[in-house]
Amino acid sequence: MRQLERHHRNALSDMAEILYPEDAAEPILSRPVRGALTEWLTEIWAAKELEEVNLKPRSRALFYGPPGTGKTTLAHHLAARLGLPLVVARADQLVASYLGETAANIARLFEAVRAGGQPVVLFLDEFDSLGSKRGSTASAAGADRNHSINTILQRLEAHDGTVIAATNLADDIDQAIWRRFEIQIEIALPGPGERKRILERYLAPFIFEAETLSSLAEALHGASPALIRQWCEGIKRNLIIGPKAGWNMERDAVIERQLASVAPHPDLQRPRLWERGARDPAIRNLAWPPQRGKAGG
């Protein structure tokens, strides 16, 4: 993938980070979510045919759901499928304290994306900090917030290109802004089937029996993909470094070390594995040490 032209990169550099297609990975998602996304991509690819009947593909999507479920990963993956760079702007960094400055920052961002002249996918992360419900106009701060919201509304409508916004706080999003998105997709915590696939992906090249993966997936009910990934990678790090470093490599010792060093956020559900530790049936039946598959895995 060709890099963005230098002037384009420079104009965006203090407001956004640019992610390129070659670094994207496909998140593991539930079937309905995958279906909705495939439909959207197909529509974008069919832009020419749609134009013949005066239709445009939908260009604005909102992803909402708990932290660490793959919203950013998904936006990057979708941009990659379209062969475009993803321009990641953090909405919380556009919010400023001087009156009018937030609206000016929003305008400057959209302007920089447009002026670059190269198609990109614009990603507005932490979107709740910009799009949260309007305040009372009685205070200067409330009026300023409404001004920012109106700017976002106008810019979203006028923007010629794909825009994806993401938030953990869907309840906070202003309703008028919500409606401006033609697609609203909930990226929920993974179900048992997805957890199993996530375990398999992040434990590779170590291989486990399907039954072992299923019972681990059960013990990880309530965990986000990000937490599962962290846990798996910790185990793998232990398996590689531990023997050389002289650590206790017995199964229960390795598992307990991992559970002590990685934990879900206190506001989130604590999966069973963290409650029971090495006494969990999923661990009791875990063949140890895990076997390593062929390279590439």
Ligand SMILES: Nc1ncnc2c1ncn2[C@@H]1O[C@H](COP(=O)(O)OP(=O)(O)OP(=O)(O)O)[C@@H](O)[C@H]1O
């Ligand atoms: N559905 C998924 N499948 C595979 N890996 C995932 C998935 N979701 C998250 N991950 C992994 O977890 C990490 C965090 O994911 P990501 O940043 O995309 O989550 P997010 O939903 O954007 O989180 P936040 O709400 O905190 O911004 C990444 O390293 C990613 O590889």
Ligand SMILES: [Mg+2]
């Ligand atoms: Mg994110």
